[in-house]
Amino acid sequence: MRGGGHNVAGNGTVDDGLVLDLSRLNGVEVDAEARTVRVAAGATLAQVDRATEPANVAVPTGVVSNTGIAGLTLGGGVGWLTRAHGLTVDNLLSAEVVTVAGDTVTASEAENPDLFWGLRGGGGNFGVVTEFTFRAHPIPSLPLTGTFVYPAPLWASALAAYAAWTSDLPDELTSVLTFTVPPPIMGLGSDPLMLVGYAWASEDTASGAEVVDRLRRAAPPAVEAKEPVSWAAWQSSADAIFPRGSRGYWRNSSFDRLDPDVIAALIRRGTEQTWIGTGFDIHHLGGAFGRVPEDATPFPSRAARYWLNIYGFWAEPVDDIARKGFIRAFGDEVEPLGSGGRYLNFLGEEPEADPVQQAQQVYGVSKLERLAILKRDYDPQNLLRRNHNVRPAVPTGDTD
Numbered sequence: 261m262r263g264g265g266h267n268v269a270g271n272g273t274v275d276d277g278l279v280l281d282l283s284r285l286n287g288v289e290v291d292a293e294a295r296t297v298r299v300a301a302g303a304t305l306a307q308v309d310r311a312t313e314p315a316n317v318a319v320p321t322g323v324v325s326n327t328g329i330a331g332l333t334l335g336g337g338v339g340w341l342t343r344a345h346g347l348t349v350d351n352l353l354s355a356e357v358v359t360v361a362g363d364t365v366t367a368s369e370a371e372n373p374d375l376f377w378g379l380r381g382g383g384g385n386f387g388v389v390t391e392f393t394f395r396a397h398p399i400p401s402l403p404l405t406g407t408f409v410y411p412a413p414l415w416a417s418a419l420a421a422y423a424a425w426t427s428d429l430p431d432e433l434t435s436v437l438t439f440t441v442p443p444p445i446m447g448l449g450s451d452p453l454m455l456v457g458y459a460w461a462s463e464d465t466a467s468g469a470e471v472v473d474r475l476r477r478a479a480p481p482a483v484e485a486k487e488p489v490s491w492a493a494w495q496s497s498a499d500a501i502f503p504r505g506s507r508g509y510w511r512n513s514s515f516d517r518l519d520p521d522v523i524a525a526l527i528r529r530g531t532e533q534t535w536i537g538t539g540f541d542i543h544h545l546g547g548a549f550g551r552v553p554e555d556a557t558p559f560p561s562r563a564a565r566y567w568l569n570i571y572g573f574w575a576e577p578v579d580d581i582a583r584k585g586f587i588r589a590f591g592d593e594v595e596p597l598g599s600g601g602r603y604l605n606f607l608g609e610e611p612e613a614d615p616v617q618q619a620q621q622v623y624g625v626s627k628l629e630r631l632a633i634l635k636r637d638y639d640p641q642n643l644l645r646r647n648h649n650v651r652p653a654v655p656t657g658d659t660d
């Protein structure tokens with residue numbers, strides 16, 4: 261299946277098998293009064309934001325606007341509203357699904373709740389979603405957003421300040437910390453930088469400004485971008501970093517805290533990364549994300565406070581080995597410091613790896629068992645397998 265075609269495992273496009281391109285099914289309908297949004301499965305995040313903005317509401321999605329809503333939602337959906345309102349899946353009210361048997365079914369808390377559970381993090385394993393209905397949340401027309409920029413000599417003190425700041429923040433504030441060599445279009449030079457982006461999800465911008473000022477005072481940035489922009493503009497502000505059609509390989513880990521070992525690894529890898537073509541983000545979690553009970557969705561590790569995403573976006577095949585090597589070595593180094601679980605949507609393809617073991621690393625054993633039973637019920641022949649695959653549970657004498 262292909263919606264936005266942004267799958268970092270590269271399987272939105274395949275060499276064999278059938279690809280369903282849903283990108284022309286991209287309508288978005290907003291019910292401003294009910295604060296619900298119906299989204300056809302081929303829409304991008306930009307199409308969702310452009311439709312919701314006039315009603316001063318937003319659906320929590322991701323941070324790069326040409327990503328497809330379908331793949332993003334089915335894996336989880338981490339972005340600028342995660343602490344305020346949870347993941348994209350935490351705001352999913354229902355989905356229309358065409359099953360491999362050819363039936364069209366609704367999945368919601370009231371109808372086919374087992375399928376609804378599986379869709380909220382289990383990926384594209386259970387059928388073709390044609391439409392999502394989301395809960396939307398109020399967002400000011402010019403929300404409080406901005407970015408602090410730190411050159412390498414400030415990283416140690418700024419990271420210590422960031423760890424302290426994020427240990428006690430209101431839910432309205434979500435921040436993402438990024439290490440990257442900025443592309444020329446950003447006009448920030450060619451040295452590796454640490455950026456702290458933030459978004460405050462409330463009309464009470466005075467309180468938000470006070471919260472942001474605590475970090476500004478503790479770790480004064482070298483440069484600061486804080487011009488007010490619309491929500492849709494903010495949502496697309498990172499697009500330039502990721503040219504479409506880039507090559508890629510991604511890894512991720514969750515953490516309970518930014519302890520000195522994690523901070524040392526971030527600084528060392530950030531210093532080594534002197535090229536354009538890889539980057540890594542720390543997403544600050546907790547808040548509404550952390551209040552969703554662990555078993556309510558397949559998404560792993562709700563207790564995690566931070567999620568590290570190490571990503572690639574290089575252009576030339578000749579760089580594959582070096583760029584993947586950097587990401588893989590960094591991922592292997594920090595994994596033992598992590599608190600478990602992997603985020604499906606931030607995972608690259610591992611053709612050599614055992615798919616069952618990979619799925620266990622994402623979900624853990626008990627959630628994977630539940631997903632495998634659902635897969636057996638909805639796709640027993642594993643027709644939908646060009647994805648982060650959940651293998652159908654083997655029927656037992658008792659159950660079949």
Ligand SMILES: Cc1cc2nc3c(=O)[nH]c(=O)nc-3n(C[C@H](O)[C@H](O)[C@H](O)COP(=O)(O)OP(=O)(O)OC[C@H]3O[C@@H](n4cnc5c(N)ncnc54)[C@H](O)[C@@H]3O)c2cc1C
Nearest residue numbers: 262263264265266267268272322323328330331338384389
């Ligand atoms: C530049 C970039 C930035 C990103 N930023 C974020 C971010 O901020 N937050 C975040 O959470 N993730 C982010 N991601 C990860 C992204 O969520 C996943 O890569 C996701 O799979 C992309 O979905 P898509 O619809 O664009 O991709 P596609 O390649 O179209 O689809 C990906 C997979 O999703 C499944 N799928 C797609 N459509 C359907 C459907 N209609 N029915 C059933 N299954 C379907 C299929 O298994 C398909 O292989 C980013 C990825 C990239 C490349």
